[in-house]
Amino acid sequence: MDKVFAIPLPGFVDWLLAYLGKYAAQVLGSYMASLILLVAIIWLSLWRAARTKRALAQAEARAGGRV
Amino acid sequence: MSVWEYANPKRFMDTSARVLPWLAALAALCLITGLIWGFFFTPDDFRQGSTVRIIYLHVPAAMMAINAWVMMLVASLIWLIRRHHVSALAARAAAPVGLTFTLIALITGAFWGQPMWGTWWAWDPRLTSFLILFLFYLGYIALWSAIEDSDAAADLTSVLCMVGSVFALLSRYAVNFWNQGLHQGASLSLDKEENVADVFWVPLLVCIAGFVLLFVTLVLIRTRTEIRARRLQHLLLRERMQ
Numbered sequence: 001m002d003k004v005f006a007i008p009l010p011g012f013v014d015w016l017l018a019y020l021g022k023y024a025a026q027v028l029g030s031y032m033a034s035l036i037l038l039v040a041i042i043w044l045s046l047w048r049a050a051r052t053k054r055a056l057a058q059a060e061a062r063a064g065g066r067v
Numbered sequence: 068m069s070v071w072e073y074a075n076p077k078r079f080m081d082t083s084a085r086v087l088p089w090l091a092a093l094a095a096l097c098l099i100t101g102l103i104w105g106f107f108f109t110p111d112d113f114r115q116g117s118t119v120r121i122i123y124l125h126v127p128a129a130m131m132a133i134n135a136w137v138m139m140l141v142a143s144l145i146w147l148i149r150r151h152h153v154s155a156l157a158a159r160a161a162a163p164v165g166l167t168f169t170l171i172a173l174i175t176g177a178f179w180g181q182p183m184w185g186t187w188w189a190w191d192p193r194l195t196s197f198l199i200l201f202l203f204y205l206g207y208i209a210l211w212s213a214i215e216d217s218d219a220a221a222d223l224t225s226v227l228c229m230v231g232s233v234f235a236l237l238s239r240y241a242v243n244f245w246n247q248g249l250h251q252g253a254s255l256s257l258d259k260e261e262n263v264a265d266v267f268w269v270p271l272l273v274c275i276a277g278f279v280l281l282f283v284t285l286v287l288i289r290t291r292t293e294i295r296a297r298r299l300q301h302l303l304l305r306e307r308m309q
Binding site for chain 2: 027055060062
C-alpha cells in the first residue's frame, strides 16, 4: 500500500539534483525566479484587466444612456 | 485598409479580442515546449556544464527587454507625431512587461555569472547599460503614475522613452562598442559560424518565439485595460460633475 501512495516527488528532486550536477542551485534558482516573475506579471495583468472591466461595466450601467 | 484604423479604440478592442485567445495559446505552447525541451532534452555544455540551460530564459528575456523598449519608442513617436491615444496607452502597457523581462535577464545573468565568471555582478558595459535600462523602466512607469493629465504624461514619458533608447541600444551593442568586459558577444547570429550549437539553438528559438508571443499577448491585454481605464476615468469624472 505504501508503494501505491508513495509520492515520487523526493525521487524526482534527487534525480533533478543529480541531473544538473554541481550547478543545480544556480540553474534551479534561475528557473524559479523567472517563473515567479512571469507568473506575477501574467496574474497582475489579468487581475487588473478583470477589475477594470468590472468597474467600467458598473459605471456604464449607472450612466445608462446618458453617455 | 490602413494600419491607422487600429488607432480607433473600438476597432482595436474588437480586433484584439479576436486574436488574443490564439496568441495566448500559441505563447503558452511555445514557452512550455521550448523550456521543457531545453531543460530536459538538451545535453550539458562541455565547458559550462548544466548552466547552459539558463540560456533558454536569459537570452529571450534580454532580447525582449530591449525590444520592448524599442516598441515603446515607436509607439511614443506615433503619439508625438500623430497624437493617437491608443499608441500612447500601448507604450504605457508595455513598460511593466519590459521591466519584468529586464529583471529576469538581470537575475538569470547573475545566476549564470556566478559559476562561470566567479561573480554575481561586474560593472561590465553590457551589464551596466542593462541596469540603467532597468532604472529607466522604473522611471518611465513612475512618471506615468505621477502626472494626472494623461496627455501631458504621454508627452513627458515619450521624451523619457527617447532618452532611454540610447541605453536600450547600448545594452544591445555594448560588447561591440567597448570590446571589453566579461560578457561575450551575440549568441545568435545570421552568420552561422557565430551561433551556438544546433542542439541548443533550436529550443532557444522556440523559447524566443514564446517570449515574443507572451510579450504581444500581455501588451494587448494591458492596452485593452488602459483603454477601459481611461473610459472609466471619463465616466467617473462625469458622475462627479453632475
